[in-house]
Structures are given as C-alpha cells and as structure tokens.
Amino acid sequence: MERGIPHGKTWLGIAALTLFSSAFFWRCANIGAPQGGPKDTIPPKVMGATPAFNTTNFTGTRIYITFDEYVQLKDQQKEFFTSPQLKKTPTLLVKGRGVQIDILDTLKPNTTYALNFGSSVCDNNEGNPLNGFRYVFSTGPEIDSMFMSGYTVDAYKKDSVKKTLIFFYDAADSAFLREPFLRLADPFRPDSLPAFDSTVFNVKPDAIARAENNGIFIAQNLKPIDYRVYAIEDTNGNLAYEPGVDKIGFLDGVFNPSDLPDFMAWYDTTRRYMTAEPQLFIRMFTDRQFKRQNLAEQKRPLQHKIELYFNAPYPQIDSLVLDGIDSSRIITEYVTPGRDTINLWLDVPGEELPDTITGRITYLKHDSLNQLVPNTDKLKLFWKYIETKEEERAREKEEKERERAEREGETYTPPEKPNPFKYNLSARGEINPEDNVTISFDYPLVEMDSSRISLVRFGEGEDMYRVRYELRRDSVDIRKWMLSAQWIPEQKYQLVIPDSVFLDVAGQRNDSIKADFSILSPDKFGTLTVNVKGQTDSSRYILQLLNDKNSVLQEKRDAVTGKYIFRYVNPGDVKLRVIDDVNGNGQWDTGDLILRKQPERVEIYIPESGNEMIAMKANWDIEITVDMADLFKPVDIMDIREQLRKQELLRAQRLIEERIKKAQQQQQQQNTQRSRNASGAFNPTGAFNTGNRMF
Known part of the structure; x- marks a missing residue:
C-alpha cells in the first residue's frame, strides 16, 4: 500500500495527508x-x-x-x-x-x-x-506552505542517522557570525581566525524538522526564501547542539524550497511513517574541536598502573612529575587515537612503590575565556591490594591446613600459587597467515630474550625444520607483539617459549609456553583484487574491506593508482569502503563546524548490479576496478535517490525473505506438533495411546 504522491511547489494537498497520514492509511481498510x-x-x-x-x-x-x-x-x-x-x-x-x-x-x-x-x-x-x-x-x-526533503547520513559509516533535528535559518538574517568564539582543544591553531560560523550556538532556528529512522526528513510549512541548513543529532533530546556529544552536519550555500526539484513522498506501510525522495544530502560528523580541555580523572587501578583521562583529544603536556619515581622508569601508553586516555606504567619494584603516589602535571587547559593556558594539577594516587572473595576463601583454607599440620606434627607445604603473569596467544588451531601470531600482555614488557624462542615446522614423517621469524612490537599497542614468518599453507608449526623469556614492569616472568598450530589453506578463502585509478598522481586513499556488520576486516592505507590485493577473505558478503585521504595522513579526518570544513569524503563502492555487497566464495578470485574520479564525483541528488531506491528494493527483498523463512519455520513447527500429536494422542483413561498398548 505504498503510494507515490506528486509534489507541487506549494504542496497544499500533501499537508493534510501528512497531518492525518497514520489515521488515514490505517483506517482505510480497518473499521x-x-x-x-x-x-x-x-x-x-x-x-x-x-x-x-x-x-x-x-x-x-x-x-x-x-x-x-x-x-x-x-x-x-x-x-x-x-x-x-x-x-x-x-x-x-x-x-x-x-x-x-x-x-x-x-x-x-x-x-x-x-x-x-x-x-x-x-x-x-x-x-x-x-x-x-x-x-x-x-x-x-x-x-507558510513550502516543503523541503532531505537525507542525513553518517559521514564515515555511510549509515543513515535517525531522528536528527534539521535547523533552518533565514539566510538574510543569519549571516556567519564573526564575533570571538571558543576555539577548543587544538593549541596549534592561530588565535585569530578569519571568519567562522557560530550560528547554531547564538541563533534560534526559524524552522525545525525531524528525520525519521531511515534518515529521511520532510520539512513542512517553510517560506519561499533562502535558508541555511544544519542537522543536529540531539542525543540528549534538549533541542540544542552539544559539541563533542552530538553529531552535526551543515550544507554549503543556501537553499530555497521554491527553487529545488520536485520530489515524491509516500506513506511507508512497513515503517509506518511518511518518507520521501530527498532534495538535500547532509553528511554528519562529530566535531572533536569543541571539547574543553582539562584533566577529567586520575586513577591507579593497579600497583604499577596510573590512568589519566582528559576531556578533549591531543592534550599538550609540558611536564609530568611523580615524587620519588625516576621519569625514565615511567612507560607511557596512549590508549585512544586522540591520546585523551593515557596509561602510565611504573617500571619500579613493587616493594619500592608507596600506597599513595603524589606528583603534578602541567598541561594546556581552557580557562574561563576558552583560551588554552598552562595549568598545573596535583596528582594523588592511592592503591592498596584488596583480596577477592575467592582469594580470601583460599587463604582461610590454607591457614586451617597449616594449623592442622602443626597440631599433628606434620610438615606443612603450602600449595603452589598460580603465576600472575598473564598473556593471550593467538597461535591456536588454524591461523590466517595474513594475521600472523600475536601475543598480548597485561603489562608492558621491560625485558625479552627472544633468542630462546623456538619456532619449528613439521615436515614429512618426523622431519622438523627450524623457522626464521621476526618478533616486533605493535606500532600502536605497546603491550601487543607480532610474530611473523614465511608461512607455508597447510603446514603444522610449534612455537616454544621457555620460562622467564619475558619480564614485565611488575617484575613478573612467564612460565613456559608451547603452542601447536597450522596455517590455513588459501583454498578456503577468497581473494579480492582492487585496481585503483586515482583522480591525480598525488591523490591518496584508504581502502577498507568491511563485513556485513560494517566491521573492518582489512585495510590498505596510502593507496594510489595501482593494484591492491585483499587475501584470505572469509566466504560471505563484504563491501569496499574508500576514504579520500586529502591530507595523506592515513586516517579519516572529521569536519569543523566553526571553520565550515566538511569531513573527508567516504564512499562505498557499488558494482553495476546496484548491490554494495560483494559475494566472496572459497577459492574464488574477484577483481574490480575503482575509478576514483567517478566514485568521488560531485554529489548529485539524483544519484543519491537512485542509491536509496536500490537500497529500499534490497531491504524489501530481505524483508520478504525473512517473512518466508519465518513462515516456513512456523509451518515446520506446526507439522512437528501434528506429528507428535498423531504418534502420542491423549487417551481419556489417563494413558497415552501409542498403538495397541497402554502405558
């Protein structure tokens, strides 16, 4: 019962329809x-x-x-x-x-x-x-009777953003505001800015609309004037933009509903709300420059670990002093990409660490005028070991055993306590050679004797071959190490790490470790080859292979014109996301509302079939060509409409398939129940009839 409604410039007819849409469409056939x-x-x-x-x-x-x-x-x-x-x-x-x-x-x-x-x-x-x-x-x-429609989408994930608020400002009354305004969380930017936009902070919108769950909005009762348009996520439901919390999007230029192309609107009987072809396309992002910088929290969850939490990314720390601890014995770990969460690991014997560590940190903090100025905060970090209930029960049991042994004149031997050294080794079962072998530790390592580590490959019969390997620390995670080698598919390997090879900051050493594993055969996977045709010789891109849950499976950074191969891709549906890495820094850069800078563009490669999913099969090689000039051509609203139309057809197809599957399951359950009833029908005498006998 989805019906198209033609759009006229005044839209007088649809106003009443939108007003009574739910009542009309659901009352028409049900009294x-x-x-x-x-x-x-x-x-x-x-x-x-x-x-x-x-x-x-x-x-x-x-x-x-x-x-x-x-x-x-x-x-x-x-x-x-x-x-x-x-x-x-x-x-x-x-x-x-x-x-x-x-x-x-x-x-x-x-x-x-x-x-x-x-x-x-x-x-x-x-x-x-x-x-x-x-x-x-x-x-x-x-x-006022003008209408405007649009589509709000997450600029990075390319998913629709639901329930966003759309703010419309009369362009004649809301020119870009140029009075001084907060410039947050980036000490490397100049204090004087040429021009910036603080409209959403200082001016109430002239009209508001709200997008539905599919990201589509229909703004009604607009004037035939030029509007500047913003989209606000409004996470807290306060009808206001909260920087650093809410996503935001804005359109460059102004838009007059009387000048935009016509669009179709209809009542979606599945979702039960009005939807439409979009006239506008708004990419939304989180503006990280708006968070006020300060040291939000300091903790010491472990004897050798201190956690510092900053309110904004990239804190500029001038000095850090922990009383009684040599700065060279402090290992710094940046937990988040924006370095707003920092772990300090203390490479000091536990008996030399006091229960309370004091110190001070000097960093740039925003003052009452929103200027970054040097600030010193005192540090006071307390830690004391507290037994768990399991440890308490074990200790009490041990004390009773000791007392019993003393009463009976026996020599008491305490049970061996488990080694507190913790690690996670990925070398188990079958491994993907693209992933190599990873070892993650609870604490950073301060010593390693890698010459004692042995990696062997089993050949025919009882033949064994020593394998050369490389063990290196991850470039991001200082507690993660990767072991790589020239792996041979379908071959079995054994990794042996003797005791005390590793020493961590807590003074703990490992027990002996042995792992047997084999290398997966490439025949069980698919291979995707991407031929990149760049916009220019200097253009840089990031290629991301995603699964059907939008999780990144593999990534190729700094891609230019050439061939890129994704090997060992599990069978199933995948898709290719491409980031136009304009500044070539190897990561996606968000937008900036104040400077009216849009985020770097992200696009999903869509084959001619119109389905963004690429079906990977075992032992299949798929090759595609991505023309970046075509993928990142200027946004055309007609292309957006066509993409949404194809997505909606695929959604409807999946919905039909789910309903058919559900109906088949229900039918199967009914058949099973009828079969059970036929084989064991209830007998009035209190027994079950299973043929000629009564039980």
Whole structure:
C-alpha cells in the first residue's frame, strides 16, 4: 500500500495527508475488531481541534485536539517539539478523549507555528502511536506552505542517522557570525581566525524538522526564501547542539524550497511513517574541536598502573612529575587515537612503590575565556591490594591446613600459587597467515630474550625444520607483539617459549609456553583484487574491506593508482569502503563546524548490479576496478535517490525473505506438533495411546 504522491511547489494537498497520514492509511481498510478478536494495531484517529487546524490570525493560548478514543502521551519530552522553537515548551495534558496544549510564550506576529507530536500520542489500550502528527496555525493571515526533503547520513559509516533535528535559518538574517568564539582543544591553531560560523550556538532556528529512522526528513510549512541548513543529532533530546556529544552536519550555500526539484513522498506501510525522495544530502560528523580541555580523572587501578583521562583529544603536556619515581622508569601508553586516555606504567619494584603516589602535571587547559593556558594539577594516587572473595576463601583454607599440620606434627607445604603473569596467544588451531601470531600482555614488557624462542615446522614423517621469524612490537599497542614468518599453507608449526623469556614492569616472568598450530589453506578463502585509478598522481586513499556488520576486516592505507590485493577473505558478503585521504595522513579526518570544513569524503563502492555487497566464495578470485574520479564525483541528488531506491528494493527483498523463512519455520513447527500429536494422542483413561498398548 505504498503510494507515490506528486509534489507541487506549494504542496497544499500533501499537508493534510501528512497531518492525518497514520489515521488515514490505517483506517482505510480497518473499521474495528470485535471483542476477543485480533490485537488492536490501529492508532487513534483525529476527530477535530479547537481552534481548527491551519487557523490563521491565531491569538489564543490554549488548543484542544479530540480523538476517537482515549489516548495517552508517551516520551513527550523526547518526541514533542515546536517549529519555530519556543523559549518555554508548551504544556501537554490529556483530558477526556483529547489533548490540551497550553502555550506559555508570547508568539511572534505573522509567523507559522507547527506543534510536532512525533509518535507521542498513542491509544490508551495498546499504545499504538499516531506517527507524524502535527498541529499547525499562524499568527498572521497566511500559512507558510513550502516543503523541503532531505537525507542525513553518517559521514564515515555511510549509515543513515535517525531522528536528527534539521535547523533552518533565514539566510538574510543569519549571516556567519564573526564575533570571538571558543576555539577548543587544538593549541596549534592561530588565535585569530578569519571568519567562522557560530550560528547554531547564538541563533534560534526559524524552522525545525525531524528525520525519521531511515534518515529521511520532510520539512513542512517553510517560506519561499533562502535558508541555511544544519542537522543536529540531539542525543540528549534538549533541542540544542552539544559539541563533542552530538553529531552535526551543515550544507554549503543556501537553499530555497521554491527553487529545488520536485520530489515524491509516500506513506511507508512497513515503517509506518511518511518518507520521501530527498532534495538535500547532509553528511554528519562529530566535531572533536569543541571539547574543553582539562584533566577529567586520575586513577591507579593497579600497583604499577596510573590512568589519566582528559576531556578533549591531543592534550599538550609540558611536564609530568611523580615524587620519588625516576621519569625514565615511567612507560607511557596512549590508549585512544586522540591520546585523551593515557596509561602510565611504573617500571619500579613493587616493594619500592608507596600506597599513595603524589606528583603534578602541567598541561594546556581552557580557562574561563576558552583560551588554552598552562595549568598545573596535583596528582594523588592511592592503591592498596584488596583480596577477592575467592582469594580470601583460599587463604582461610590454607591457614586451617597449616594449623592442622602443626597440631599433628606434620610438615606443612603450602600449595603452589598460580603465576600472575598473564598473556593471550593467538597461535591456536588454524591461523590466517595474513594475521600472523600475536601475543598480548597485561603489562608492558621491560625485558625479552627472544633468542630462546623456538619456532619449528613439521615436515614429512618426523622431519622438523627450524623457522626464521621476526618478533616486533605493535606500532600502536605497546603491550601487543607480532610474530611473523614465511608461512607455508597447510603446514603444522610449534612455537616454544621457555620460562622467564619475558619480564614485565611488575617484575613478573612467564612460565613456559608451547603452542601447536597450522596455517590455513588459501583454498578456503577468497581473494579480492582492487585496481585503483586515482583522480591525480598525488591523490591518496584508504581502502577498507568491511563485513556485513560494517566491521573492518582489512585495510590498505596510502593507496594510489595501482593494484591492491585483499587475501584470505572469509566466504560471505563484504563491501569496499574508500576514504579520500586529502591530507595523506592515513586516517579519516572529521569536519569543523566553526571553520565550515566538511569531513573527508567516504564512499562505498557499488558494482553495476546496484548491490554494495560483494559475494566472496572459497577459492574464488574477484577483481574490480575503482575509478576514483567517478566514485568521488560531485554529489548529485539524483544519484543519491537512485542509491536509496536500490537500497529500499534490497531491504524489501530481505524483508520478504525473512517473512518466508519465518513462515516456513512456523509451518515446520506446526507439522512437528501434528506429528507428535498423531504418534502420542491423549487417551481419556489417563494413558497415552501409542498403538495397541497402554502405558
């Protein structure tokens, strides 16, 4: 029952349809259900309002909307909002078979207002929501009647961002603001900026819309004027942008609904809300430059470990002093890419470490004027060993055994305690030679005698061959080491690490380690070859192979024109994500709202079939060519619409397949139950009939 609705410039026809969309489409074929029948799935139906819908020259403060049944309000703080935004949110009260709205603010003259209820109005019995319900009025003689549609998407993941707020600003009244504004978390930028945009912080939007779960929004009751458009994730539901918390997106230039191409809108009977072809495309990102820098927390969870948490990425630390501890015995580990979480490992014998370590750290912190200035915080870090319940029980048991032995005149031998040295070795079973062998430790290592480590390969019969290997520390994780060699597929290997090869900062040494494993055969995997055709000779890209859950399986950085091979790809569906690495730093760079800098573009390679998923099979070689000039060509809204259309067809196909599978499972369960009933029918005598005998 999905129907297309042609779009005219004024959209007068669809206004009423959107207003009553849920009631109309769900009432058209269902009058009601008799008592004891199927579960009620019909949302409330609007019967009328006082003042009437689309009232002009509105002067009142109270509105009452009636429904055909008793209703309730759910999540109104999250779902309800006004457009334009009012300083004081109207109060909503359920009275009888209706909802009373009291306006607490003074309304602006000659302004069209929309009260957007979202899905907050539900029937009282089953909680069926009346999705997309709105009440519109004007304090002037006319109702603004223009429409605009769009699509909000995560700039990196390329997934739709649901329930975003779309802010529309009159371009004539909201030129870029140039007064001094906070420039956060980046000490390397100049203090004087040429021009920047702080509109969303200092100006209330002239109109607000909200995207649905599929990222599509339909903004209604707009004027035929130029707008500047922003999208806000609004994680906390406060109708305001919280930098560093909410995603944000903005469009370059201005947009007038009367100048945009027509679009089709329809009621999605599966999702149960209005959707449309987008006219605008907004890429959303988290602007990391907005977090205020300060030392948020200091902890000492282990005797040899200190954790420092900063509120913003890339803290600039001038000095760090721990009283009584030589700075050369402090090992620094950056836990997060932005270095806002730092572990300090103390390469000091445990008996020399006090319960409380004091010190000080000097770093750049934002002051009350949002300027980065030197600041010194005192450090006070306490740690004391606390027994676990299991350790307490074991100690009490040991004490009882010792006392018993002493009473009976026996020599007591305490049980051997487990080695506290902890590690995780990936060399188990079959391993992928692309991954090599990894060893992760709980503590950083301070000594290693790698000459004692042995790696052998088993040949025919009892033949054994020593294998040359390389053991190196991971470039990011200082507690992770990688062992690589010239692996031979389908061959068996044995890794032997004698005791005391490793020594960590806590003074702990390893017990002997032995691992047997084999190398997987390439015949069990697929190979994907990507021929890259760059936009220019200097263009750099990041190629990421993703699974169907959007997890990165393999990555090729600093890709230029040439051939790149993804080997040992597990059978299944994968897709190729490409990042246009403009600055060539090997990572995706987010946007900057203040400087109006868009994030680096990310695109998914889509074959001619239109399905972004590439089916990998065992022992298959697939080769594709990616023309970056075509992949990163200027965004065309018609291309976006076509991509969404194909995605929707695939979604519908998957939905049909899931329903068929579910129906088959239900049928199978029914057949199984009938079979059981036939073979063991209940007998009135209290026994089960299984043929001629009674049991």
